[in-house]
Amino acid sequence: MIKILISFFISLTFISCDVVNQDLPQNNYAQNQRAGEIFERCIACHGQNAEKHALGKSDILASYSSLQIKDALESYRAGTRDKHGMGALMKAQVIDFSGFEIRILSVYISEL
Numbered sequence: 001m002i003k004i005l006i007s008f009f010i011s012l013t014f015i016s017c018d019v020v021n022q023d024l025p026q027n028n029y030a031q032n033q034r035a036g037e038i039f040e041r042c043i044a045c046h047g048q049n050a051e052k053h054a055l056g057k058s059d060i061l062a063s064y065s066s067l068q069i070k071d072a073l074e075s076y077r078a079g080t081r082d083k084h085g086m087g088a089l090m091k092a093q094v095i096d097f098s099g100f101e102i103r104i105l106s107v108y109i110s111e112l
């Protein structure tokens with residue numbers, strides 16, 4: 001009985017780790033198409049493959065997970081992120097995005 005209890009608690013720990021590390025769900029084909037269209041607006045600064053320091057300032061988005069991108073974009077939209085002193089510029093980029101657009105865009109960029 002004790003063994004069963006112990007293995008139960010061990011598996012619980014693994015399950016909760018999984019939840020914490022979980023990334024956003026994949027885009028379907030249409031969502032990827034849409035996200036690709038939106039990303040056109042970001043390429044000038046962040047690069048075709050999200051490989052640039054935008055305006056010599058930003059982090060390289062290719063190194064971010066989809067969750068990190070989503071969190072960053074949501075905070076810019078809310079006006080609460082200003083990591084390199086250019087948060088206002090990024091706020092203007094994402095202010096009209098819906099939560100759905102932010103999500104599919106974040107998944108798309110993380111897979112470039």
Ligand code: HEC
Binds near residue numbers: 046
């Ligand atoms: C005019 C240039 C420009 C455009 C266009 C632009 N960005 Fe940015 N982006 C920046 C700059 C500069 C920063 C750093 C902002 C700061 O100080 O926090 C940044 C930061 C970011 C970050 C967080 C990375 C970090 O360093 O904190 C994400 C994510 C991001 N941009 C996504 C996007 C997306 C998605 C688009 C298109 C919808 C976009 N950006 C369009 C210049 C741009």
